[in-house]
Amino acid sequence: MHLIRFIFVVFFLFSCSKKEDYSSIQVIGHAGMGLAMSNSMYHDNSKESVEYALKMRGCDGVEIDIQLSSDGEFWLYHDQDLNTETNFTGCISEMSFQDLNNVKYNSWYHEKLCRLKDIDSSLLVGKTLYLDIRTVNFCKNMEVLSQSLLDALNSISFLHNSGINTVVVSNNHYFLSFLSDNGYNVALEIDVDFDFLNFQLLNSSITEFIVKNNNITSSQISFYKSNGIDVTIFEMRSASGIRKALKKNPKAIMTDDLREAIIEVY
Secondary structure (H helix, E strand, O other): OHHHHHHHHHHHHHHHHHHOOOOOOOEEEEEOOOOOOOOOOOOOOOOHHHHHHHHOOOOEEEEEEEEEOOOOOEOOOOOOOHOOOOOOOOOOOOOOOOHOOOOEEOOOOEEEOEEEHHHHHHHHHHOOEEEEEOOOOOOOOOHHHHHHHHOOOOOOHHOOOOOOOOEEEEOOHHHHHHHHHHHEEEEEEEOOOHHHHHHHHHHOOEEEEEHHHHHHHHHHHHHHOOOOOOEEEEOOOHHHHHHHHHHOOEEEEEOOHHHHHHHHHH
């Protein structure tokens, strides 16, 4: 009787401690080491943050926000106006290299604003790079020409390296279709009101959705997968939030706490 009880206890403890296998789910650093994370060493979307993330064992890639300058170059930055996070004011779309090269973040290290082409591309080999492109000129409240965005992408040689999985992200379906027609991998950012039936009727070549963690369930992810659509979810900071996201079994998670996500997966 005692032996049976002992075996039961050992089995119970082993079952409780057994960790689920999430190794098939990619871990992507959101804006580098995380967006607006107070405990991050570097400011989000800075060269330092992105490259530090890519050097971490267990990191499968990064997502970064990019905007087109007046002279046709992509710069890493999240917000609409520079005055929210830097020592400058105004829109990137209205400035050239001469101005933007002097912009620094209002952070501990005062990191300089970074051009996409200045990221160390050797760190991206074998990883995924999500490019969240701003398709609107915020100062003029008008859309940026798709051809201008395409030309800027085409000018960056490492984006065409077969060893780097580059995925362009936007909520503009037509812009993404245009990029897909020109050879780019794309992912559509969707919200809770997304009309999948209408999406199917468009006969789109888009095969990946990006969606907030709180806006999607595991059953919805399974449904999209059964229809040939991969799902990447973002906006998770706590350990419990990361665990809940992993249990939904997406293709990837874009996390604001990269260290914690790597611990949970590995």
